Amino acid sequence: MTERFSPPNSDRFAEIYPPMTEQEAVVEANRCLYCYDAPCLQACPTHIDIPTFIRKIATGNLRGSAKTILEANFLGGTCARVCPVEELCEGACVLGKDHEPIQIGRLQRHAVDFVQLKGIEVFQAGPPNGMKVAVVGSGPAGISTAAELAKRGYAVTLFEKRDLAGGLSTYGIIVLREPVEVAQREVESLKHLGVDIRTGYELTSREGLDALLTEFDAVFLGLGLGAVPAMGMPNEEHALDGIELIEKSKFDLSSIHVGDRVAVIGAGNTAVDAATVARRLGRDVTMVYRRGESEMTAYRHEYEFALLEGIKYEFYTQPIGIEVENGRVTGLKCIKVALGEPDASGRPAPVLVAGSEFVIPCDSVVKAVGQEKPALATELGLAVHKGYIEVDDDLRTSLANVYAGGDCVRVRGNATTVMATQDGKIAARAIHGDLQAKLQAAISAAGV
């Protein structure tokens, strides 16, 4: 591998959006109309009272603003950076109708960063209620659940198999969007609420789950999803895992070994992120996708971002194998795809065009075609639906006292941090309600 790339330019791996200055934030906040029954508030999956938090920025009450945000969304700092705001809050802002919507995400970041950088904790643990809950997985879903329960007085233990807590916020979101420190600040706030965080612990079996159920009154599973799945093409073992590439870019740029010309397979948001990493390292990057621009799963703004980054696209192209010479990747073999009749998803089914094989010359191939479903679910004896853990509206699983949320249950809709955070709120509410009901039942039974 030619180690050609110059020492990473740290500017190329800094957050894309600079923080707002005080004056910038106040001017922007004053642009907000303070709508009543505001559409932005409803559009936010965690239903943050946006007009109120923005008004508090306008009046210089940043601590109050942050509290308004964090009350509805404990991961307000992460969400402010990673939310697809164009599809959510900002997409619904009434000012978007004829001009620019309010920059809700950046304002949210302004307020939350203020308290976090000053070390102000806006919540305290609730008075202990004597009950214990285990949360497995420390991604946004797990953190949100743990925080909501700790605020209600539960003794919460958070188990995480990796070294650092935070899930994909820590390991999966490129630093252009969210630096590791930001995710870690949220973990710190969780510690402040008295949550016992045990990293390096992996739940692997039904026995493990049963053990937790004996020790704890309820268990929440926020397992997220797995690695990039296998595509089943020749020489696939030579491809790099997109999520791993991103992880390396967050912790040690020098551990990344990609060649000069990189082909990225996939066209979702993860693929865009992986491609962005390679591009920011100065590589020539082509994304290979079997459908067209209009069928891409990446958000429109992500696609446009990629184009601005100088990432190239090869549409209607299905990779069918990696070309390797002397152990080195030399190209990605592809076949052209035509659009056929609509398939089950309602999108035109891709049809391979016989004889249209061609090779995209490259020296690295990065796979970023989604994440594996939570295989552990069946192992634990949980009912699954399309590979995801099956849950009811209140996020109860098929097992008593076991709840789940976040990406591992997301059969429909987009897997986003803010949805996982909302799941944490719903699950905590359900756990609290169920446990209180049981307690009441026990009390009245004892009374009889």
Place this chain on the structure above:
Amino acid sequence: MADLSIDFAGIRSPNPFWLASAPPSNSGAQIIKAFEAGWGGAVWKTIGAPVLNISNRYGGLSMYGQRLVGLNNMELISDRPIEVNLREIAEVKRLFPDRAVIVSAMVESDPRVWADIVRRIEDTGADGIELNYGCPHGMSERGMGSAVGQVPEYCEQITQWVTSVASIPVIVKLTPNITNITHPARAAVAGGANALSLINTINSVINVDLDTFELVPSVGGYGSHGGYAGPAVKPIALHMLSEVAKTQEVIRAGLPISGMGGIQTWRDAAEFLLLGASSLQVCTAVMHYGFRIIDDLTDGLSNWLDDKGFKSVRDVVGMSLPRVSAFGDFDLSYRAVARIDHDKCIQCNLCYVACNDTAHQCIDLYNPDGIRVEPGYDERLNGKGVVSTRPKPVVREDDCVGCALCYNVCPVENCIEMVSVPSGRDSVTWKQLSVNQPAVTQDWAEMEKYREKVGIDIH
């Protein structure tokens, strides 16, 4: 192109815009720069007795990120020796014979001292004298400025001293720090003034610093009231202007009025003209943006006059004065209701909350299916698609009292219109009611009967 030139009590200037007596007109060099930029005239920063200024002097009012909506000052009159000022005044007038150069003055209340300064001002070739009866700070403690302006007798007396010796026009500048500004205005007329100008600054405490607990501006930790000016004072200035312009004594004496207080754009200027000002003075806006604003002031005013078909500034002066009425003369049967243009509405629902919380509860929310709904949202729905389920505000016109609150809160231009609708009642004013049916105006039971009879239903 409309003619912008004016003749104000015999003082001519190529356009109606003068620098008000204040920091922008503090020196010859500044005024030369202003005249080069196109200002029609300048009222020289007040000259008079020796003073010492303090720092800090200014306190600014910021609102919603907009700086200097109001400016408060504790500045005194010119702190440059009177001889220097007089020399520069003569020089400026010599260089710019076509511009109005008016000298503001303030000296101790002694007829000989006044006679002396009037003579020295006239010697410079200046076009007029403005008597500063406004300075609320420092000078009033010495028996000058607002100490004079607030007492009509002193006002008349000093004006009389000056007009009896002056051969150039004398403008009396009124202080707003008084309950009824027409009293000193009448006193000025009685004292023989040739013109009036208003308003000087309004007493104010502009800010308290939330960290230090000190008043702003702070002089070594202590503060005091200062004079308030800038865009925020315009409504007060317009009110006082219309009061003075409608005062019989002022009209009979034919005194022109130089209007000021919050003029920042040509639009403000046009409003002052319509309410009776025939020359305009500007201070804070110049302090904020510099002399260059004269370009838009003259250009905008001229274009507006052209658009409206007027040939000169003179043609619009006082045109809105006949519309200044009194409560007792309003038609009590006039009825307006709010109407929302749903194509323009962006559904911020500010009209809804304003009407419901603080007006007459006559706006309802309807969902896209046309069903009346309460505010609120379904927790399960999110994303920008929620816009399609958003309720829109609808006015129940029968219940609308026409208060125009919704109209005033709506952020979209011309989205809510206050439309005039027939009330079905004969016109009547309060004055007529008081004369013709006095019982109705004095007794609630009679009033209720009257309302029932003419069909006034109050919700």
